[in-house]
Amino acid sequence: MSLQIERRAEPSSLMRVAAPLIATLLTLVVSSIMFALIGHNPLDTLFAFFVAPLLSMNGLSEWLLKASPLILIACGLAIGFRANVWNIGAEGQLVVGAIAASGVGLFYPDPESPLLLPLMFLAGMAGGMAWAAVPAFLRARMNTNEILVTLMMTYIATLLLSLLVHGPWRDPDGFNYPQTALLPNAAMFSYFDATYRLNTSIFITVIAVVAMWFFTERSFFGYKMSVGGAAPLAARYAGFKESGSVWLGLLISGGVAGIAGMAEASGPLGQLSAQISPGYGFAAIIVAFIGRLNAFGIVLGGLLLSLLYLGGEAVQLSMGLPSAVTSIFQGMLLFFLLASDFLIFYRIGRPVAAQGGT
Amino acid sequence: MDLFTAIFTGTIIAATPLIFAALGELVVEKSGVLNLGIEGMMLVGAAVGVWVSYVGLPLPLAILCAAVAGALASLVFGVLALTFLTNQYAAGLALAIFGTGVSAYIGKGFGSTPIDALKPLVIPFLTDIPVLGPLLFNYDPLVYLSFILFGLISWFLYKTKAGLIVRTIGESPDAAHAIGYPVIKIRYLVVLFGGAMAGLGGAYLSIAYTPLWVENMTAGKGWISLALVVFAAWRPARVLFGAWLFGGMTILQLQGQALGLALPSEVLSSLPYIATIVVLVIISRNRQFLALNFPTSLAKPFRPAR
Numbered sequence: 001m002s003l004q005i006e007r008r009a010e011p012s013s014l015m016r017v018a019a020p021l022i023a024t025l026l027t028l029v030v031s032s033i034m035f036a037l038i039g040h041n042p043l044d045t046l047f048a049f050f051v052a053p054l055l056s057m058n059g060l061s062e063w064l065l066k067a068s069p070l071i072l073i074a075c076g077l078a079i080g081f082r083a084n085v086w087n088i089g090a091e092g093q094l095v096v097g098a099i100a101a102s103g104v105g106l107f108y109p110d111p112e113s114p115l116l117l118p119l120m121f122l123a124g125m126a127g128g129m130a131w132a133a134v135p136a137f138l139r140a141r142m143n144t145n146e147i148l149v150t151l152m153m154t155y156i157a158t159l160l161l162s163l164l165v166h167g168p169w170r171d172p173d174g175f176n177y178p179q180t181a182l183l184p185n186a187a188m189f190s191y192f193d194a195t196y197r198l199n200t201s202i203f204i205t206v207i208a209v210v211a212m213w214f215f216t217e218r219s220f221f222g223y224k225m226s227v228g229g230a231a232p233l234a235a236r237y238a239g240f241k242e243s244g245s246v247w248l249g250l251l252i253s254g255g256v257a258g259i260a261g262m263a264e265a266s267g268p269l270g271q272l273s274a275q276i277s278p279g280y281g282f283a284a285i286i287v288a289f290i291g292r293l294n295a296f297g298i299v300l301g302g303l304l305l306s307l308l309y310l311g312g313e314a315v316q317l318s319m320g321l322p323s324a325v326t327s328i329f330q331g332m333l334l335f336f337l338l339a340s341d342f343l344i345f346y347r348i349g350r351p352v353a354a355q356g357g358t
Numbered sequence: 359m360d361l362f363t364a365i366f367t368g369t370i371i372a373a374t375p376l377i378f379a380a381l382g383e384l385v386v387e388k389s390g391v392l393n394l395g396i397e398g399m400m401l402v403g404a405a406v407g408v409w410v411s412y413v414g415l416p417l418p419l420a421i422l423c424a425a426v427a428g429a430l431a432s433l434v435f436g437v438l439a440l441t442f443l444t445n446q447y448a449a450g451l452a453l454a455i456f457g458t459g460v461s462a463y464i465g466k467g468f469g470s471t472p473i474d475a476l477k478p479l480v481i482p483f484l485t486d487i488p489v490l491g492p493l494l495f496n497y498d499p500l501v502y503l504s505f506i507l508f509g510l511i512s513w514f515l516y517k518t519k520a521g522l523i524v525r526t527i528g529e530s531p532d533a534a535h536a537i538g539y540p541v542i543k544i545r546y547l548v549v550l551f552g553g554a555m556a557g558l559g560g561a562y563l564s565i566a567y568t569p570l571w572v573e574n575m576t577a578g579k580g581w582i583s584l585a586l587v588v589f590a591a592w593r594p595a596r597v598l599f600g601a602w603l604f605g606g607m608t609i610l611q612l613q614g615q616a617l618g619l620a621l622p623s624e625v626l627s628s629l630p631y632i633a634t635i636v637v638l639v640i641i642s643r644n645r646q647f648l649a650l651n652f653p654t655s656l657a658k659p660f661r662p663a664r
Binding site: 162327335 | 394434437438442443444445447448449451452453455456457458459460461462463466577578581584585588622624625627628631632634635638639642643645661
C-alpha cells in the first residue's frame with residue numbers, strides 16, 4: 001500500500017485546531033524518549049516538568065508572570081508577521097525599552113511622583129519603538145532586509161545594556177554586581193499579594209490581546225496588512241502601500257516589546273540588570289507561530305511556553321537537567337508545529353482511484 | 359610579529375568561519391532555498407567538534423564530525439522546508455533556536471578547559487620565506503581548506519553542468535522539474551552541504567580560533583554570514599571580500615582593546631554588528647545590482663505537480 005499526498009481543496013478547519021495538539025503530543029513523545037535515553041524516568045520527568053510547577057499558588061503566579069511578556073510581545077510580532085514583516089529582534093527592543101524606562105525611573109527628579117510609572121511606560125514604549133524604527137526606515141526606504149537588521153540591533157542593544165550596568169549606571173552600593181540601584185516604589189507595579197511576584201502589569205497584556213484581536217479581525221488597516229502579507233501583488237494592485245505595513249508592523253512590535261521590558265524592570269526585577277530577559281523576545285516568535293498569528297491562539301501559546309520556562313527551571317533544580325532543555329523543547333515544539341501545519345493544507349491517504357491526471 | 363602581520367593574519371583567520379558558513383549558504387540560496395538557521399548549525403558544529411576532541415579522538419575526526427553534525431542539523435530544516443513545505447523563514451528560525459539549545463546541552467559538561475588547538479601548518483621552504491612566509495604560509499589547515507572550497511564552489515556553480523542545474527532550480531524549479539530534474543532531492547543535497555559548511559565554520563571557532571567551548575560562542579557570526587551572502591550579491595568571490603572586511607573589523611576591535619583605546623569594550627564589540635547594518639544598507643539600495651544574481655525562487659516553497 002502506498003500513501004499519497006494531495007492538496008486539500010480547502011484548508012481543513014479541523015486540522016487547524018488539531019495541528020497544535022498533534023505537535024504538542026509529538027513533542028511530549030519525543031522528549032520522553034530523550035529523557036529515557038539520558039537515564040531519567042520519562043513519566044517522572046514530564047510530571048516534574050509540566051505538572052509539578054503548577055501545583056502551588058506561587059507556581060501559578062510565576063506561570064502567569066512569565067506568560068505575560070511572551071503573550072504581549074507575540075501579539076506585536078504577529079501583526080508584523082501577518083504582513084510579512086519579520087521582526088526577529090524583539091529581544092533587543094525589549095532591552096532598550098527596559099533601559100529607557102529604568103532611566104526614567106532612576107533619574108526622574110521626584111521619585112515619589114504618581115506620574116513615574118506612566119512616564120516609564122511611555123519611555124519603555126518609545127525606547128522599543130525607536131529601536132524598531134531603524135530597521136523600519138531601512139526596510140521601507142533603503143530596501144534592507146529587516147531580519148538581519150533587527151538581529152544586529154539586538155546584539156547592539158545587549159552591549160548597550162552591558163555598558164550601562166557595568167559602567168555609569170552601576171549601583172555604587174551593589175557589591176560590583178552588574179546592576180543598577182533598586183527602582184523607587186512609585187516606579188513599581190503593585191502586587192496582587194505581597195507573597196507572589198504577579199503584578200498588575202498583566203492587565204497591559206490583557207488589553208493588548210483584545211486590541212490585537214480587534215486590529216487583525218475588525219479593522220481595515222489590519223485587513224490591508226494581512227492582504228499585503230498573503231498576496232503582495234493583489235495588495236499592490238488594490239493600492240495598499242507596503243511601506244505602511246513595514247512601519248506599522250515594526251513600530252507596534254517594537255513598542256510592545258519595549259513595554260514588556262519596562263514591565264520586567266518595574267515588576268519582578270525591580271532594577272535594571274545584565275540579565276533583563278531569559279530570551280522572551282526570541283521565545284515570543286515561537287508563541288506567535290504556535291498561536292497561528294491569532295490573538296487567542298497566542299494566549300495559549302504564551303501559557304505553553306511559559307510553562308516550558310517554569311518546567312525547565314524545575315527540572316534543573318529537582319533532577320539536575322541543564323537549562324538548555326528548555327530551548328530544546330521550544331525548538332522541538334516549533335518544528336512539530338510547523339510540520340503538522342502541513343496537515344491543514346494536504347491530505348495523506350491511500351491514492352484515490354480514477355482521480356484524473358492533474 | 360609586527361603589527362601589520364598580526365592584523366593581516368588575524369583578519370584571514372577571523373574571516374575563515376564566516377567564509378565556510380557564507381559559502382555554504384550561498385550555494386543553498388542559489389538553489390532557491392533560504393536557511394536562516396546558520397547560527398544554530400554553527401553552534402552544533404562547534405559543540406560537537408569540542409566534544410569529539412574531548413573524548414580523545416584526533417582533530418581531523420573532530421572536524422569531520424562537526425561537519426556531519428551541521429549537516430544533520432540542516433536536515434531538520436530540510437524536512438520542514440522541502441517535504442512539509444513550511445514557511446522557510448519560520449523553519450530556519452526554529453533551527454536557529456533549536457541548534458542553540460542542542461549545542462548548550464552537548465556542551466554543558468565541558469567547563470572552559472581549552473582543548474589542543476589546531477596548529478598552523480608548517481610548509482617546508484614556503485613558511486620560511488622572509489615577510490611573505492609569516493603572511494601567507496603560516497595558517498592552520500582549515501584556512502587553506504576554506505580557500506580550496508571557495509575555488510571548488512566557484513568552479514562547481516559556474517563551470518559544471520551540475521552547478522548549472524542547481525542555479526536553474528534556484529531560478530525556476532518548475533522548469534527544472536519539467537525537464538526532469540529531481541528538484542526536491544537536489545535541494546536536499548544542497549541544504550545538507552550548507553549544513554556541513556556551517557558545521558565546519560562552527561568547528562573552526564571552537565577548535566582553531568578560541569579554542570574551547572563557550573555557550574553561544576558564535577555571537578551572531580551565523581547571522582553575519584547570512585548578511586554576507588546578501589552583501590556578496592550571490593557571487594562567491596565577493597563572499598571572500600565581505601568576510602575579510604568583517605574579519606578585519608573584528609581584529610581592529612581586538613587590537614584596539616589591546617592597545618588600550620579610550621573606548622569601552624562594548625563600543626568596540628558592537629562595531630561588527632554596526633558594520634553589518636551599514637554594509638547591508640549600501641548594498642541593498644541598489645536594487646538592480648542585487649537582482650542581477652538573485653535566485654528568483656528564493657524561499658518559495660515548491661511542490662512538483664504530478
